[in-house]
Amino acid sequence: MAHIRPSRWYMLVTGAALGFVVAAGFHASLNKDADQMDLLYRADLVRRHRLTDLSLFTEARYTRHPAMADLHSAFQDHPMALEHFPSGSFISPPALLKRNHATKP
Amino acid sequence: MQPSLERHAHLIDFAISSLLRRKGKNLSLLAVYVLIVFVIASLILFVQALRREASLVLTGAPEIVVQRMVAGRHDLIPVSYGADIVSIRGVSEVVPRFWGYYYDPVFGANYTLMVPDQSPPAEGTIVIGPGVARNQRVKSGDLLTFRGASLQPLLLTVGQILPQQSELVATDLITLSAADFQAMFRLPPGTATDLAVKVANPREVATVAAKIAERFPDTRPITRSEILATYDALFDWRSGMMVVILGTAVLCFIICAWDKATGLSAEERREIGILKSIGWETTDVLLLKFWEGTVISLTAFLAGLSLAYAHVFFFSAGLFQHALKGWAVIYPDFRLTPSLDPYQLGILFFLSVVPFVAATIVPSWLAATTDPDSAMRS
Numbered sequence: 001m002a003h004i005r006p007s008r009w010y011m012l013v014t015g016a017a018l019g020f021v022v023a024a025g026f027h028a029s030l031n032k033d034a035d036q037m038d039l040l041y042r043a044d045l046v047r048r049h050r051l052t053d054l055s056l057f058t059e060a061r062y063t064r065h066p067a068m069a070d071l072h073s074a075f076q077d078h079p080m081a082l083e084h085f086p087s088g089s090f091i092s093p094p095a096l097l098k099r100n101h102a103t104k105p
Numbered sequence: 106m107q108p109s110l111e112r113h114a115h116l117i118d119f120a121i122s123s124l125l126r127r128k129g130k131n132l133s134l135l136a137v138y139v140l141i142v143f144v145i146a147s148l149i150l151f152v153q154a155l156r157r158e159a160s161l162v163l164t165g166a167p168e169i170v171v172q173r174m175v176a177g178r179h180d181l182i183p184v185s186y187g188a189d190i191v192s193i194r195g196v197s198e199v200v201p202r203f204w205g206y207y208y209d210p211v212f213g214a215n216y217t218l219m220v221p222d223q224s225p226p227a228e229g230t231i232v233i234g235p236g237v238a239r240n241q242r243v244k245s246g247d248l249l250t251f252r253g254a255s256l257q258p259l260l261l262t263v264g265q266i267l268p269q270q271s272e273l274v275a276t277d278l279i280t281l282s283a284a285d286f287q288a289m290f291r292l293p294p295g296t297a298t299d300l301a302v303k304v305a306n307p308r309e310v311a312t313v314a315a316k317i318a319e320r321f322p323d324t325r326p327i328t329r330s331e332i333l334a335t336y337d338a339l340f341d342w343r344s345g346m347m348v349v350i351l352g353t354a355v356l357c358f359i360i361c362a363w364d365k366a367t368g369l370s371a372e373e374r375r376e377i378g379i380l381k382s383i384g385w386e387t388t389d390v391l392l393l394k395f396w397e398g399t400v401i402s403l404t405a406f407l408a409g410l411s412l413a414y415a416h417v418f419f420f421s422a423g424l425f426q427h428a429l430k431g432w433a434v435i436y437p438d439f440r441l442t443p444s445l446d447p448y449q450l451g452i453l454f455f456l457s458v459v460p461f462v463a464a465t466i467v468p469s470w471l472a473a474t475t476d477p478d479s480a481m482r483s
Contacts, residue, residue, distance in 0.1 A: 006125075007117035010400060017407035021445075024414045028443035035442040038270040039161050045271055047165030049221050050202055050301045052332055054159055055234070055276045058215050059433035061206055064277070065217075067332040068170065068299075070179040 120396040142409025142457050144354045149449050150417040154441035159336035167301035168310050170327045181296040193316050195309040201297030203286055214240050214434035218279050220286045228282045230264035236276030236435040238266045254291035276437035365464040374472050381477035390473040398465030402458040418443040
């Protein structure tokens with residue numbers, strides 16, 4: 001078998017890896033139509049049922065509906081606050097907290 | 106091949122041979138490097154895809170949700186507030202939302218129960234999310250037992266299971282009729298969980314929200330833009346777990362780069378001395394070191410990124426699942442919409458490849474500019 005130079009091997013491996021990354025980009029755009037249909041279905045479900053949150057964390061009410069959680073939920077106090085539920089540590093304080101909720105006199 | 110390309114090909118040959126002479130060290134360095142890039146890239150791809158999903162899907166959420174606050178906590182809202190709110194200029198519709206949580210003591214799962222205002226299920230029938238069906242191992246037509254407000258068992262027939270596409274928004278959702286909801290929670294008459302307000306002109310949402318808060322001081326209006334902002338802040342780098350993961354990955358990377366930058370081994374120093382003594386220019390040595398750094402860092406970047414893409418979009422970020430699931434019994438079995446953001450890939454490239462190559466070249470430059478004799482003796 002002919003000896004292949006290390007530089008050729010490196011170019012081949014790098015080319016293949018680069019090809020995978022480019023293919024990943026194509027994969028993302030190829031599936032766009034099917035993914036778009038799924039997205040539209042979810043958006044329609046949200047609109048019809050008047051949903052407000054993703055069902056990503058179901059372990060506690062304030063992680064199931066972070067947008068609806070009341071202002072005194074544990075994890076919203078501070079991102080590094082001691083948190084009872086693990087998923088609470090993934091979410092930083094919502095924008096709501098930056099707003100002044102006090103009623104104007 | 107052009108002479109300049111041929112020169113670089115020879116340098117790569119030499120660089121790879123040089124790396125293979127310290128096979129154990131460099132292979133373990135490559136493995137750690139791939140792992141670091143994999144973790145950071147997986148996080149970036151996962152978070153980006155989730156945020157994109159939330160921003161597209163939640164555009165259908167109500168323009169304003171009005172909650173009632175009592176003693177700083179969310180409370181049931183009188184439906185009569187709706188009649189006043191609808192009289193505010195710009196409001197086209199106010200719909201009371203009836204929803205709540207149900208803890209299933211048998212399966213240890215939390216469900217979200219809701220009465221849809223458009224075509225709700227018939228009395229005695231429910232529509233369940235795919236996560237509930239998976240958890241309870243039920244199919245369409247089966248009976249599910251719930252506990253009513255006065256502890257009486259409530260038998261409801263599964264009329265439909267929502268399709269798999271709904272996982273990310275409705276995995277734990279159970280929709281039921283108003284009568285069954287009332288039997289389960291016995292809400293005081295004339296109250297709802299909150300009110301969904303429709304505003305005809307999107308530019309008036311903030312004004313309408315301010316008017317609601319002014320007219321009803323015990324309420325908290327939550328606008329759709331605030332809902333979207335909450336999900337934009339999801340997995341923000343400042344959140345606890347992200348700081349830990351990113352901090353650990355960056356620290357590992359700094360250790361790797363520091364190891365390279367703090368100096369060369371005696372063997373590497375001798376190698377540079379020999380190369381200089383046999384006629385290599387300083388630029389040749391630097392080019393050699395550039396290729397050594399590039400071979401490792403570019404390979405690690407491409408391999409780590411490819412693995413991360415497969416991990417997030419083909420295997421639904423399985424490695425993060427245990428951390429994300431936490432103590433939840435129901436976790437959505439979702440597939441994220443694949444996307445690659447060139448801007449974020451660019452940042453990852455410049456953070457992972459460039460510093461490592463620089464950390465390889467700088468000490469070599471210091472060694473290459475010294476006298477070959479002293480470099481060989483050191």
